[in-house]
Amino acid sequence: RRELLLRALGRTGGAAALGLLIGALVSACLVCVAHLVTRLHEGIDSLSTTLHAIPTIAFAPILILLAGPAWTPVVLSAFAAYFPIMVAFDSGLKFAPRAPADLASVFGASPLRSFLRVRLPAALPSFVDGLRMAAPGAVIGAAQGEWFGAPRGLGVIIISSLQNVRIPQLWAAALLCVACSLSAYVLLSLLQRWAHRRYAW
Numbered sequence: 563r564r565e566l567l568l569r570a571l572g573r574t575g576g577a578a579a580l581g582l583l584i585g586a587l588v589s590a591c592l593v594c595v596a597h598l599v600t601r602l603h604e605g606i607d608s609l610s611t612t613l614h615a616i617p618t619i620a621f622a623p624i625l626i627l628l629a630g631p632a633w634t635p636v637v638l639s640a641f642a643a644y645f646p647i648m649v650a651f652d653s654g655l656k657f658a659p660r661a662p663a664d665l666a667s668v669f670g671a672s673p674l675r676s677f678l679r680v681r682l683p684a685a686l687p688s689f690v691d692g693l694r695m696a697a698p699g700a701v702i703g704a705a706q707g708e709w710f711g712a713p714r715g716l717g718v719i720i721i722s723s724l725q726n727v728r729i730p731q732l733w734a735a736a737l738l739c740v741a742c743s744l745s746a747y748v749l750l751s752l753l754q755r756w757a758h759r760r761y762a763w
Contacts, residue, residue, distance in 0.1 A: 563731060563734065566719070567716075567719065567734055567735060567738060569714065570714055570715050570716045570718065570719050570735065570738075571716060571738050571742065573708075573712075573714050573715040573716075574635070574701065574704050574705055574708065574715040574716040574717065574739070574742065575701075575742050577635040577636045577639055577704040577707070577708075577715065578635075578639050578697075578700045578701040578703070578704040578742065578746070579700075579746075580636050580639070580640075581635070581636045581637070581638070581639020581640040581641075581642070581643055581700050581703060581704055582639065582640070582643045582693065582696060582697060582700040582746075584636070584637075584639075584640040584643075585639070585640040585641070585642070585643030585644040585647060585696065585700065586643065586647050586689075586692075586693060586696075588640065588644060589643075589644050589645075589647040589648035589651060589692075590647070590651060590689065592606050592610070592648065593606075593648055593651045593652050593655065594677075594682075596652070597652075597655050597656075597677065597681075598673075598674065598677060607652070610644070610645060610648050611645075613641070613644075613645075614644075614645040618638055618641050618642050618703055618706065619638075619706055621637075621638065621641060622634060622638065622706075622707065622709075622710045623710075625637050625638065625707075625710075626710050626711060631710060631711030631712050631713070632712060632713065634707040634708075634710050634711070634712065635703070635704040635705070635706075635707030635708050635712055635715065635717070636704070636707070637707070638703040638704065638706055638707035639700045639701070639703035639704040639707065640700075640703075641703060642696070642699035642700055642702060642703030643693075643696035643697075643699055643700040643703070644696075645696075646692050646695045646696040646699065647689065647692035647693060647695075647696050648692070649692065650688045650689060650691050650692025650695065651685060651688055651689045651692055653688055654684070654685030654686075654687065654688025654689060654691075655681055655682075655685045655688075658680075658681045658684040658685055683761045684761060686757050686761045687754060687757045687758040687761055689757075690750065690753050690754040690757045691754050693750050693753075693754075694747055694750035694751055694753075694754050697743060697746035697747050697750055698743035698744075698746070698747060700746075701739055701742050701743045701746065702739070702743075704717070705717035705720065705739055708721075709721050716735045716736075716738055716739050716742075719731065719732075719735040720732055720735045720736060720739075723735065
């Protein structure tokens with residue numbers, strides 16, 4: 563079953579990577595808007611918390627109708643990745659050192675320029691740390707999304723093995739999910755160390 567499992571791993575890993583990227587982009591955009599337009603911060607924070615409180619799998623029936631079975635794993639992966647990245651990035655911006663931003667303002671930098679040149683780079687280590695923490699959730703979200711009619715993937719093998727009582731195949735697919743999550747975590751940990759050395763104040 564090696565060839566079958568490796569093809570499924572590629573499918574699930576690709577969906578998880580794309581979902582992580584989408585979740586990161588959406589969270590970064592919303593957090594930046596919340597910090598540039600401070601009146602929106604509380605609303606964005608409350609909306610994100612509410613969405614995170616809903617079980618990810620509850621979105622699946624709606625997503626099947628809107629995105630189709632092939633894209634449901636990607637969207638569920640993005641949902642799973644969004645909240646950890648948002649929390650980490652928001653904290654990084656909130657607790658960025660004030661002295662460099664104040665110095666930029668003294669030299670005549672606009673609030674937007676000060677945000678882009680000073681506060682945003684200082685928060686990059688926190689953003690990458692959020693990516694690292696969200697990677698396992700993105701893999702799980704992709705595997706769960708494959709339960710709802712996806713043509714292939716580790717989630718399809720897991721649910722099929724469970725229904726047909728193929729326990730060794732089920733555990734092989736589950737352990738490949740674990741390996742995929744740990745690999746992403748290790749790679750993003752290396753990126754986080756580099757970002758911390760390069761951008762942390």
